[in-house]
Amino acid sequence: MTIAFKPDETFRGDFRYANSPAAILRFPFPFDQDSYMYGINMEPHTRSTMGGAFAAAFDVDEHYVAECAERAAVLAADPGRCQVLPHMVEAEWDTLELIMESLSADYPEHFTLEREGDDWIWTNRPLSLHQRFRFGDPSSLPQSPFEYIARQAQGDFTLQDQRDGTLYMDGGIATTQADWSLSFDLGMTFHEWHGPVPLAHQKGVFDRALSYLMRVRYGHPARRLNWTMTVHPRLDTSPENYPVWGAGPHHFDGGQHRRDAAFAGRIADILPAAALERAAVLHPRLSCQHR
Template identity: 60%
Template sequence: MTIQFNPSEQMRDQFHYYNSPKAIARFPFPFPEDNYMYSVNIEPAVSKPDTVFENWFDIDEHYLTEMNERALTLASDPKRCIVLPHMQQAAWDFLEMVMTHLSQDYPEHFQLQQQGKAWRWVNKPLNIDIHFTFGDASTLPLEPFEFISRQVQGDIALLDQRDGDLYMDAGMITGPADWSLNFDAGMSFKQWHAPVPQLAHNLGVFDRALKFLLNIQVDQPYRRLNWTMTINPRMDTSSETYHLWGHERALVTAENAGELVHLRVELQMMPRLARSNALLFSIRTYLMSLNDLVKNPAWAKRLHRVIRDLPEPIADYKGISHYREPLVQWLSQFDP
């Protein structure tokens, strides 16, 4: 499958970002019903051809844009990539997983050759062609986790499993939805989920979710969808950059909501890493302006009802309360 990459996109400053008709059609619209309540909503990661669920690592037309955006973010803030010392084996685990899947799923763009520990990796879109020794970081231009994380769309967390819990001990987080890897690194599962409304005081939900994740087996990954909204097609909405984007919420009106407001959907994948037994938690983010989203009339009608009836604590948590009134007013024209 040959992917046509979008040229000249920009996800900061002078925004220029668009979705092709194909990208709109395969967008993972996250609302199966007209109302929304926060839930764990985990399902087996069964492949679904011609959708974003087809492969473990989805590569699409925004690949070059997002890899450039990641490089810019890392240049200004290297702490977006953190690997604690005991996570080195997990880092190599992750590198092997990404290279194996990308080369199998997108052979026109990625190739992997292996002769024992002597490997050759080719990434045609990024003009990478490198010979290295698997397990020897000195043969790579960067540490293994950073090297491969700069070549896959979406944010990455590697969770160390110990003492009956999961700890965020490694990550490449350059496009988070208002959180910070530098703050959360080393935290346990319950600690980094504490801000979630209607779950923070329901320890039973946390306990069941954690128990489930601890029992995920190799080659039996799970996934879930999460969502929020972003003003402008801005990938980096981290806590560290709030001063750059927080004020944009006040710009939304009933006239410009379709252009400014973007539905932001996270496809979260959770496979087990074979050698280290760490759990991968990948966060593949998809952005779509509401002008594009309403090209699907059923989505437009449903989104109006979801946002209109969203419980206030969840609207606050997702940052929508600042502009919900003009947003609902704009959406109402599609749900007469």
Template identity: 45%
Template sequence: MSITLDKDTDTATLPERIRRFPFPFLGDQYRYSANVEPANKNVPTDAGAWGAGLIDIDEFYHKELADREAILARDPSRMAVLPHMRPAVWDTIATLLPAMAAEYPDIMSFHREGNACRWQNKLQDLDVQFTVGDDDSLPTGPLRFLGTQIQDDIVLLDIRDNTMWLDAGLVTFAADWSFNFDVGMSFLEIHGPVPRVKEENIISRAEQFLMRLQPGEQFRRTNWTMTVGNRLDTSTETYPEWGPDRGTIATDPDMPDKLHLRVEVQHLIRLPHTGVLLFLIRSYLLPLRDIAKVPTWRQKFGHVLAELPDDMAEYKGIIRYRKAASDWLLAG
């Protein structure tokens, strides 16, 4: 059943990229919060729905995986595994591949007997056998292999000394941060630059919540920013390629098509065997032009941008164009 948007439009006429988009705003204001909820719960929106499963495979699957391969070929530092995290990488594979096979039984399958596994992915005409714990049983190694199967970025946090440490991951689609710079840092060190979160005790509360997760538990949250151009790789390493566009987009007549709302759906999973915390970061882009096709989204996002405090707008890198974006959205 479709939802009526106005007298001329309903959700059935909207492209899939809009109907599946995880629009993050419930009201006309935004402030930092943990906004954590249980995973695997369908979330209806004014355009459709999102979030029914753990791993989302959409129309951009092949393109995004090809982008990831190109990024890793240029910059291998986007992947790192400290030696003590090898078991956690295999724990991640043993957790995610069965979940994907259960969620997409027509195109994926996973069979395991002891440590011997067989993974089939019809989207890639792939049929591979490997042994859990044997890095050489996968030609590219386990973490790189997993990065060829899911669109999500992967971050693994070890828990020791009463805190969490970013000790492994594969991150090709960072939003204005550097995975390579953060490897080896603690959870609090990584989030230190975020305005307001220290004063409002958000990060320490989030850390305590995450460390209390039990093995196998799965939660999620959303985060958002804006991106000029349809590109997921806005890491600090590539800033010269996209940073200057922030200063010109406000006066660009093509702003509604070039300026995107970027939403991350972050899954938070306590791995069942190693107890390591797995962060999956799935990023979505939608241009203002598409957002405006859903009247409630147009209004909410316009008001959020207009009301957002300057320090938060500065941190998100949107302060130079957020008024132009808000004005366009609210002009209706």
């Protein structure tokens, strides 16, 4: 399936961004309820054979090139958006291997991985990258292995270490977050980093979600659909940049604007900005502790 990329899109300033009709049709919804609450909507990542957003391990859509450029811009301004603790170096290589294998298998016309033992050649045609490197040798890549590959994928990622009966966020990249901070959460446990979420703790959502995540097995990926709404298609709604996006003239600060009526006419505008959490949950043990 060849994707017609839209490299001139922007997620700030003039907000040059739109979804083609085909992109809206492949969106992994419809919304099947009239109201929503936090819930346990994790499920096995069963591949759709009909195309759409569930056909691949890591979805690539028409915004891929523009989103990768946006990520590079955010990282240039704030390198702290990508941080990994030293003991997670094996998880970094696991992530690189998983994403490269998945992209090259799911989108062979756009990505190619050639391997001769630990000598690998990675070709990313949409971003015009051709990289020879030695698997396991970080000096053979322009960035750390995790940052290198996460710059070539849509959506944010975290690396979680499973120990002490919980998951620790011991690494990640966050340039498209719904107002959470990697710098703040780095090293926290699952319940700590979800601490600010209202209502869901009392419903037992996080206890059950943690149990489920700790049992996700290598080779059996899971997914969870998650969406947020923003007025503009701004991907970088980070606490670090709150003065840039939070206080502007288009800020919705609750109250009457949260009524359905306020949003009703905006659904078409909101949909493009809804951020799909790319829920290829990396197997916590293998992604964090392999070899």
